[in-house]
Amino acid sequence: MTVPPGADEAGADEARADEARADQNRADEAMADAERSRFLLQQMLRVRRFEEKCVELYSAAKIRGFMHVYIGEEAVAAGVLANLTPEDAVVATYREHGHALLRGVSAGAILAEMYGFEQGCCRGRGGSMHLFDQATRFFGGNAIVAGGLPLAVGLALADKMAGRSRVTACFFGEGAVAEGEFHESLNLAALWQLPVLFCCENNLYAMGTALARSESQTNIALKAAAYEIPSWQVDGMDVLAVDEGARRAADAVRNGGGPHFLELRTYRFRAHSMYDPERYREKAEVAQWVGRDPIDHLRTSLEDSGGLSAEQWNDLQQDVDSEIAQAVEFAEAGTPEPVDQLTRFTYSDRSAS
Amino acid sequence: MKTTYREAMREAIREALQRDDRVFLMGEDVGEYGGCFAVSLGLLEEFGPERIRDTPLSESGFVGAGIGAALGGMRPIIEIMTVNFSLLALDQIMNNAASLQHMSGGQFNVPVVIRMTTGAGRQLGAQHSHSLEGWYAHIPGLRILTPATLADARGMLWTALQDPDPVLIFEHGSLYNTAGEIDDDAGAVDIDTAVVRRAGNDVSLITYGGTLPTVLAAAEQLAEEGIDADVLDLRTLRPLDTGAILATVAKTHRAVVVDEGWRSGSISAEVSARITENAFFDLDAPVGRVCSVEVPVPFARQLEMAALPSVERIVDAAREAVGTHG
Numbered sequence: 001m002t003v004p005p006g007a008d009e010a011g012a013d014e015a016r017a018d019e020a021r022a023d024q025n026r027a028d029e030a031m032a033d034a035e036r037s038r039f040l041l042q043q044m045l046r047v048r049r050f051e052e053k054c055v056e057l058y059s060a061a062k063i064r065g066f067m068h069v070y071i072g073e074e075a076v077a078a079g080v081l082a083n084l085t086p087e088d089a090v091v092a093t094y095r096e097h098g099h100a101l102l103r104g105v106s107a108g109a110i111l112a113e114m115y116g117f118e119q120g121c122c123r124g125r126g127g128s129m130h131l132f133d134q135a136t137r138f139f140g141g142n143a144i145v146a147g148g149l150p151l152a153v154g155l156a157l158a159d160k161m162a163g164r165s166r167v168t169a170c171f172f173g174e175g176a177v178a179e180g181e182f183h184e185s186l187n188l189a190a191l192w193q194l195p196v197l198f199c200c201e202n203n204l205y206a207m208g209t210a211l212a213r214s215e216s217q218t219n220i221a222l223k224a225a226a227y228e229i230p231s232w233q234v235d236g237m238d239v240l241a242v243d244e245g246a247r248r249a250a251d252a253v254r255n256g257g258g259p260h261f262l263e264l265r266t267y268r269f270r271a272h273s274m275y276d277p278e279r280y281r282e283k284a285e286v287a288q289w290v291g292r293d294p295i296d297h298l299r300t301s302l303e304d305s306g307g308l309s310a311e312q313w314n315d316l317q318q319d320v321d322s323e324i325a326q327a328v329e330f331a332e333a334g335t336p337e338p339v340d341q342l343t344r345f346t347y348s349d350r351s352a353s
Numbered sequence: 354m355k356t357t358y359r360e361a362m363r364e365a366i367r368e369a370l371q372r373d374d375r376v377f378l379m380g381e382d383v384g385e386y387g388g389c390f391a392v393s394l395g396l397l398e399e400f401g402p403e404r405i406r407d408t409p410l411s412e413s414g415f416v417g418a419g420i421g422a423a424l425g426g427m428r429p430i431i432e433i434m435t436v437n438f439s440l441l442a443l444d445q446i447m448n449n450a451a452s453l454q455h456m457s458g459g460q461f462n463v464p465v466v467i468r469m470t471t472g473a474g475r476q477l478g479a480q481h482s483h484s485l486e487g488w489y490a491h492i493p494g495l496r497i498l499t500p501a502t503l504a505d506a507r508g509m510l511w512t513a514l515q516d517p518d519p520v521l522i523f524e525h526g527s528l529y530n531t532a533g534e535i536d537d538d539a540g541a542v543d544i545d546t547a548v549v550r551r552a553g554n555d556v557s558l559i560t561y562g563g564t565l566p567t568v569l570a571a572a573e574q575l576a577e578e579g580i581d582a583d584v585l586d587l588r589t590l591r592p593l594d595t596g597a598i599l600a601t602v603a604k605t606h607r608a609v610v611v612d613e614g615w616r617s618g619s620i621s622a623e624v625s626a627r628i629t630e631n632a633f634f635d636l637d638a639p640v641g642r643v644c645s646v647e648v649p650v651p652f653a654r655q656l657e658m659a660a661l662p663s664v665e666r667i668v669d670a671a672r673e674a675v676g677t678h679g
Binding site: 153 | 377403408409411413414415416417418419420421422423424425426427429444445448449453454455456457458459460461462493494496517518
């Protein structure tokens with residue numbers, strides 16, 4: 001900043017002070033940005049390491065049944081969930097370990113659930129595809145594609161009728177777009193201006209069916225726009241872009257702006273489930289997307305800008321590794337629920353109601 | 354006081370809306386139109402569009418939204434025009450409403466009430482005439498109610514709304530115009546027990562819902578022949594009041610189950626099985642059944658009538674049960 005000619009000494013001092021404050025603000029912002037970025041990096045890494053451990057434990061037959069991991073898509077859950085408050089609600093899909101973890105369900109309770117133990121977040125009644133948690137308002141965990149969307153609409157309806165400023169974030173894959181429930185739910189949410197944040201995790205494949213093989217219109221944000229819902233596409237491999245998009249959308253929803261829709265363009269690095277021979281996509285395509293790994297991408301850019309020291313990266317990894325190790329220890333120490341409890345929770349315990 | 358089944362149901366909804374702010378009614382044409390069967394006529398004017406909420410033709414969407422609203426602390430009453438339309442919402446009813454509590458290890462119960470019209474007899478053709486309440490009674494996690502009387506039409510809803518779990522109420526379309534007297538202070542009734550509607554010692558006629566009037570008419574005819582029938586109204590198809598079923602069989606030693614559903618895999622099959630499992634040595638005759646003929650319900654009147662349980666078929670079945678060792 002230049003001092004205008006003729007300014008007195010006091011004016012010049014003031015201008016220098018302004019400049020210093022501006023510099024300080026920029027430095028504070030940069031530091032806050034770096035801190036936010038490191039937080040998001042850690043969140044993604046927590047999901048990545050958790051999922052890698054799940055695959056390992058599945059291979060060791062500690063976990064059985066259907067299991068779907070989120071490796072490659074971490075930026076989506078990390079970026080969106082960082083913009084919710086504890087009062088908000090989350091509805092997710094059968095690929096929801098990461099969402100549960102980042103929502104605040106403990107890694108141990110999730111893992112114990114997949115072991116089928118009583119210490120699991122659903123006492124072993126749900127398993128990998130049906131994680132629920134009342135304390136964090138995490139409403140599943142739904143194995144029926146698009147089955148969670150009407151629930152999210154209803155949770156938001158309850159909030160609106162009760163006059164609460166909450167957001168219900170609803171995650172679903174692009175495969176859900178072909179279901180009637182998708183269209184019914186978007187229409188209801190828009191018609192009644194309900195506080196739902198629709199998050200379409202477009203990883204390009206509904207199990208083995210490529211988007212272009214199942215949809216006449218492959219721009220999903222456009223479909224939402226047809227219901228008069230503000231919607232936009234976000235690079236789901238860039239957690240900072242997801243964070244920014246989700247912040248804008250969640251703020252708008254929370255402030256009475258009605259439903260908003262994010263099409264998060266992402267990619268599943270691993271197979272659909274543990275039974276998938278991946279005949280439907282080329283290895284070169286997978287390799288190309290793996291080259292855009294959201295964790296590597298953010299780590300490199302942080303390191304380049306001086307926002308992540310070797311020591312910080314080490315500490316961050318150690319924290320995550322220790323969390324996962326404790327989770328495994330917790331799950332391993334779990335116990336099966338006695339079979340005489342089999343029919344509990346089919347109906348509410350009447351004595352308690 | 355004088356009332357009709359339709360008015361009794363409307364009074365039940367009105368009372369629920371007045372007593373509990375969390376209650377609202379949602380469904381197709383429940384508001385401006387006044388309800389497909391005029392059950393909710395006038396409620397929009399009284400309670401406004403937030404609580405008498407017209408929906409688009411999106412059964413899965415609005416039933417699922419009702420389930421979500423129940424999870425969010427409301428007490429929704431969802432109306433589905435007819436049972437056949439409910440099949441479009443079967444995913445939400447079965448995979449979410451009936452399963453969430455168990456899948457979540459007891460964390461999320463679903464206090465939703467879903468009402469729908471069921472049954473044949475009005476020449477509405479196959480897609481508006483089926484009786485699928487027996488199907489729904491197959492599903493653990495649901496409670497299935499079939500009000501057959503004015504008092505039950507008036508009183509079951511409030512009790513259902515106090516239930517922490519999903520309750521489906523099946524209203525037989527032929528009952529809406531039923532007129533009669535109920536107590537001026539008629540209110541909530543229990544939804545756990547079956548009730549004997551006519552006491553007798555010779556044969557048990559076990560039924561529910563829309564066929565109760567037919568069965569009572571058959572019982573009167575049987576009485577003229579000297580056969581004294583005990584008529585049991587199941588009222589709740591899930592959970593079944595097995596004790597009441599066994600009690601009537603212990604009294605008469607003969608049973609005929611009357612059910613407007615199809616015979617194969619029906620609720621009448623379940624009732625019959627429970628009798629033979631638990632009271633085989635009380636029986637003086639095989640358990641008889643009068644069900645709908647296994648055909649999509651036809652439009653033409655004579656064909657439709659031939660497909661449904663009739664006084665004549667019930668009387669024949671009762672005579673056979675009594676005659677076997679009589």
